[in-house]
Amino acid sequence: MEKLVQKIGLKHGSGGRAMRQLIEEVFLELASPVDGIGLSALDDGAALRIGDQWLVVTTDSHVVHPIFFPGGDIGRISVSGTVNDLAMMGATEPMGLTCAVILEDGFPRADLERIRDSMKATALEAGAPFVTGDTKVVGRGDADGIFINTTGVALTRRVVTDAGLRAGDLLIITGTIGDHGMAIMSKRHDLGLQGDLRSDVAPINGLIRAALAAGGDDVVAMKDPTRGGVAGSLHEMAAKGKVGVLIDEQAVPVRDEVRAAGDMLGIDPLLVANEGKAVIGVRAASAGKVLAALRAHPLGRDAAIFARALGERPGAVILDTGLGKRLLAEPEGELLPRIC
Amino acid sequence: MAKDLTQELKFRDPAKARALAEAMQRNLDAIGREVSVMHVCGSHEQAIARFGLRAVLPRQLQLIMGPGCPVCVTDGPEVDEAVALAGMGVHVCTYGDMLRLPGTSRSLADAQADGGKVHVVYSVDQAVELARAHPAEEVVFFASGFETTAVATAAAALAQPPKNFSILSVHKYVPAAMDLVAQSKQTKIEGFIAAGHAAIITGWAIFEPFAQKTNTPVVVAGFEPLDVLASIVKLTDLIRERKAEVFNAYPRCVTREGSQPAQRVLWKVFEARSGKWRGIAEVPEGNLDLRPEFAHLDARKRFRIDTGAVRDEAASGLEAECICGTIMMGLASPHDCTLFGKACVPESPVGACMVSSEGTCRIWHTYGGAPDLRGVGLPASSEG
Numbered sequence: 274m275e276k277l278v279q280k281i282g283l284k285h286g287s288g289g290r291a292m293r294q295l296i297e298e299v300f301l302e303l304a305s306p307v308d309g310i311g312l313s314a315l316d317d318g319a320a321l322r323i324g325d326q327w328l329v330v331t332t333d334s335h336v337v338h339p340i341f342f343p344g345g346d347i348g349r350i351s352v353s354g355t356v357n358d359l360a361m362m363g364a365t366e367p368m369g370l371t372c373a374v375i376l377e378d379g380f381p382r383a384d385l386e387r388i389r390d391s392m393k394a395t396a397l398e399a400g401a402p403f404v405t406g407d408t409k410v411v412g413r414g415d416a417d418g419i420f421i422n423t424t425g426v427a428l429t430r431r432v433v434t435d436a437g438l439r440a441g442d443l444l445i446i447t448g449t450i451g452d453h454g455m456a457i458m459s460k461r462h463d464l465g466l467q468g469d470l471r472s473d474v475a476p477i478n479g480l481i482r483a484a485l486a487a488g489g490d491d492v493v494a495m496k497d498p499t500r501g502g503v504a505g506s507l508h509e510m511a512a513k514g515k516v517g518v519l520i521d522e523q524a525v526p527v528r529d530e531v532r533a534a535g536d537m538l539g540i541d542p543l544l545v546a547n548e549g550k551a552v553i554g555v556r557a558a559s560a561g562k563v564l565a566a567l568r569a570h571p572l573g574r575d576a577a578i579f580a581r582a583l584g585e586r587p588g589a590v591i592l593d594t595g596l597g598k599r600l601l602a603e604p605e606g607e608l609l610p611r612i613c
Numbered sequence: 614m615a616k617d618l619t620q621e622l623k624f625r626d627p628a629k630a631r632a633l634a635e636a637m638q639r640n641l642d643a644i645g646r647e648v649s650v651m652h653v654c655g656s657h658e659q660a661i662a663r664f665g666l667r668a669v670l671p672r673q674l675q676l677i678m679g680p681g682c683p684v685c686v687t688d689g690p691e692v693d694e695a696v697a698l699a700g701m702g703v704h705v706c707t708y709g710d711m712l713r714l715p716g717t718s719r720s721l722a723d724a725q726a727d728g729g730k731v732h733v734v735y736s737v738d739q740a741v742e743l744a745r746a747h748p749a750e751e752v753v754f755f756a757s758g759f760e761t762t763a764v765a766t767a768a769a770a771l772a773q774p775p776k777n778f779s780i781l782s783v784h785k786y787v788p789a790a791m792d793l794v795a796q797s798k799q800t801k802i803e804g805f806i807a808a809g810h811a812a813i814i815t816g817w818a819i820f821e822p823f824a825q826k827t828n829t830p831v832v833v834a835g836f837e838p839l840d841v842l843a844s845i846v847k848l849t850d851l852i853r854e855r856k857a858e859v860f861n862a863y864p865r866c867v868t869r870e871g872s873q874p875a876q877r878v879l880w881k882v883f884e885a886r887s888g889k890w891r892g893i894a895e896v897p898e899g900n901l902d903l904r905p906e907f908a909h910l911d912a913r914k915r916f917r918i919d920t921g922a923v924r925d926e927a928a929s930g931l932e933a934e935c936i937c938g939t940i941m942m943g944l945a946s947p948h949d950c951t952l953f954g955k956a957c958v959p960e961s962p963v964g965a966c967m968v969s970s971e972g973t974c975r976i977w978h979t980y981g982g983a984p985d986l987r988g989v990g991l992p993a994s995s996e997g
Contacts, residue, residue, distance in 0.1 A: 284960070519990040523627075539970070583990060591989055592665065592981075595627035596838045598989060599665030600981025605958070 287612075288500025288546070289604035310362075310432065317358040317497065318425075320432040327432050329364035331355055332424040338611040340388070340418055343456045344472030345548070347421055348391035350613050353548055354499070355425040356399040356476040361435070361495045361551065364427035365482040369404035370396065373422040378413045388419065399476035401425065433485075435506075437493035438514030440584035443560040445553045447480060447567055448473065448575040450503050451531040451542030453549070454612055459534055469530035475549035480572045484553055487566035494554030500612055501604045502544040506552045507580065507590045508603040514554075517586035523595045524579040543592075544604050546612045554582065624837030625664075633842040634669040640849035641671040648674055649801055650848055651943050653681040653791060654808035655971025656836050662980035664838040668987050676845065677943040680790040681808065683758045684710045684969035685941060686890040687783045692716030693920040695755045695781055698912065699729030700923065704747070705781075706732045706740035707755035708762075710969040713962065715932075718925035721755070737762075737769040744778035753912045755781045760811045763901050764875045767882035770903070770910050781912040784901035786885050787811055788819060793896055795827040800943050802829065804848040809835045809863040814879070816871025817861045828857045835863040882907055891965055892938020931956055937964035940973055946983065947974045954978055 277298060284291040296315065304312035309327060310320040318331030333354045340347040356367055372392065376385070396403060438444075452473040459470045477497075485492055494514065496506040503525075511518045520543075527535075527542045535542050549572065555563050560578055567573035583591075590601040641648065652658070658678045661667060670676055680686055693716040699705045705721065712722045712733060725731035734740050737754055744752035756766045763784040770780065787808065794800055807820055812833045820831040830851035834844030844862040851858055861867050881904075888900030903911045912918070934952055939945040947953040947966070953974055957963040966972035977983060 517989070581990075586989060591986060593990065594664045594838075596625060596630040596669070596842075597665030598668035598986040599662060600984060600986070602979060602981045605960070 283610040284605065287604070287610060288505050291605060292500075310434065314434070314436075316434055316436075317361040320362055320429075323428070326428045326430055327364070329359050329362045329427050329429055329432070330424070331358040331362070332422065333358060334420060334422040335613055336417070336420050336611050337457070337613050338417065339457075339460060340384070342460050342472055343470060344452070345474035346388060346391050347419060348388035349395045349474050350548055351421040351423045352392050352395040352399060352401065353474050353476045354613060355423040356401050356478050357497045357549075357551070359425045359427045360478040360481040361433070361497050362429070363431050363433035363485065363495070364429040365478040365485065367399060367401035367425050367427045367478065369426055370401050371424040372403055372406040374406070374408050375416050375420040376408070376410045377416045377418050378410060380418055385419070395476060399478055401476070431490070433492060433495050434513075435494055435496045435510050436513035438510055438516045438518075438554045438582045439493070440516055440582050441557055442493060442516075442554050442582040443557050443578050444507075444518065444580035444582070445555060445560065445564055445567065445576055446503065446526065446579050447477065447551045447553065447573045448549070449526045449528050449531070450498070450547055450550065451527060451535065451545035453547050454502065454545035455531045455534045455542070457612055458538065458540075462538075470534060473547055473549035475572055477549055477551060477572055480567065480570045481551060483566045483570050483573070484563050488555055488559045488563040491556040491559035492553060492563065493556060496552050498547045498550055498552055500546050502542070502546055503552060504541075504543045504590065504601050505604050507601070510552070510554065511582075511590055512588045514582065515587045517583035517588070518580050518590045519583055520580040520590065520592045520601065522592055524577050526575045526577050526579075543601065548613060624839045626839065629839055630669065630842055633839065633846050636846045637674065637842070637849055638671045640846065640853050641673045644673075644849070644853050646673065648803050648849070648852060649677060649943075650674070650804040650806065650845065650852075651677045651679040651794060651800075651802045652806035652808075652834070653679045653787060654811075655682045655969070655976065656810070657681065657806060657808065657834065657841060658971075658973060658976045660836050660838055660841050662976050662983070665986065666838060666841060667983050668985075669842075670845070672987070674845075674849070677802070678973045679794050679802075679943050680890065680893060680941040681787075682941070682966065682969050682971040682973070683785045684714055685937065685965040685972045686785055686790070686893060687711070687714060687757055687965070688889045688891045689715065689717040690889075690920065690924065691783045692720065693924050694913070694918050695721055695753075696724045696923045697918050697920045698753050698781065698916060699724035699731050701916065702730070703916070704730045704732060704743060704750060704752040705755055706734045706743060706752060708735075708757060709733045710971070711755060711757055714965055714968050715962075716923060719923050737766050741769055741774050741778055744775045748775060748777055750777060752778050753781050754778070755783065757783050759785055759787050759808070760814050760879065763883060764814055764879050767878045770882045770907055771878060774910070779910050779912040779915050780903060782883070782901060782903055784883065785890070786899055786901055788815075788823060789885065789896050789899040790890070791823060792827070793894065793899075794943060795823070795829055797942060802943060803852050804829060805831045806841070806844050806848060807831050807833045809833055809840070809867055812861075812863070812867045812871065814872050814875045816869055817859055817867055818869045819871070820859045824857045824859050830857050831859045833859070833861045833863050833867050835866065893941055931963045935964035937966040937974070940966060947977045948982060950974070954982075
């Protein structure tokens, strides 16, 4: 019924249904069987078996616009995004990062150095050393200022996927949602709310380490709700785990400023990107322990149990608004291109 | 901001919502059969869908959205007029929702892509400003909406706009559409929820002749979730008691007489005339047209609008499958449409109801449709 798209649109990069469809239609062709978790799993990264450990590999290109925004910049995102993708697979101690930069002719050196300083500081925060890199320059108009790709590698003894949910599991969000996307949106649309809205961009491998230490094998699924927001993450986790997910909307932590901006723009914070948060699925018996460990960490003070996995309605994400219930639609895309 | 939030939360109290749902259930049990009620406003549907209110309604109660989206009922040939004007090099200003609304073959967005001077405005005043800034060029305001926005258009018409400004009115009048639905033999609507913001202007008494004539109760409702639930409780009270009365459930904003100055402005400039509503029918007194005294501001009189070049009555394959009209009459839901969410999505809408943020299809698509979620997550069924 739906015909294949012949031209790529911005929505194909927005983390929603359109992007997933494009990847499935075009790139899955590249997948081949591996000993571990490979491309076909469409997870945050790959996990390859090495002896009794797993080598986790992830890569991410960063094209955020504007490159400097309240709470961060493209440099901080480029490190956090990759460190966090490793952490979502259970690998919280990065062995090395790569840095490949594409620059547009005429890009100011001062901005480049500012971005370098930000990358250095963020890498230090995450305990992630840069080990190699690449630099390319393209003509004016062939790129927009600067694009950064980073790849990360790390070893772990236990891999956590985004497919491990079972009925009865509880879901924790590690803090307030929507901060990054709303900060970018506010800056781009000049909403005049900038003073209140700051991106949450941060490496959260330390926070995840604390959660894994507290929950052990009972931490069964993780996902960082970047593009597509918490809604996008939950849709993937529900589909892959073949469970329904019921969100208690009133338990979802949202800053007043983010809520107000969302009301103004008609955008649900559940659909908005985060760059320093995780959705963590935990067996119910350990949820209290994991929550306490998260809240004891500076980046997890607002953590909350906000949803649970159901045995019914597999693949569906249902929102209990406190006044009623409805399905939470999977984000389509195009909400905000070039968010990270 | 903090104060607004507190105000808002007052109308979003889950405990009150539960109490209202229980009252509704008692009413339906007392009535003892299935009952259908209709609201006629996109903002009501947004509140109902956003907060998932259908999941707390009694199973015997059907809550249907009727023709409550002015953009959706704007007819194809009316859009053709605006597209033709844009093709003539005239500036065409309109609200954002109107941009992608299909005409018989083309939309204003298409006209814009072809170099037409089409502008999205947030109010009629911006169109007037544009006309002032370009005195040598013609500026037309393609005016859509119900009574609420029609008052704003009328006020602009009375404020001596510049000579190069004119109005292409596709304003619609809600009470006329309620009449149509109530008198349709196919629909079995036993009560109406009327839109609170329109009633701020018209007053609630305007619905009294309608209630008597059609023997159907009407409740005027606000837009917070508790407003909507409370209005349904009241409506089911009236149905149970067989009282075809009008009740004002939005007294913090709506009065019996409404805003007299606004009504004077509205009827000074506009008159209600019969017109075709997209997908529905000819609606007697359904369109608000400029009065003859305002012919100098009427784009239909000022320009020889020839829609021949942009008109194509032969609907494409997909459009022939679209059931927007049936949905707006309350005879079908978006889930009955084979195109909904598949060939017809917000980025490439087939029907008008997927174009506007006030349209039933668009709202259902945004908020996950209306599956029955009443039992989901309850202790008996959850841990499977």
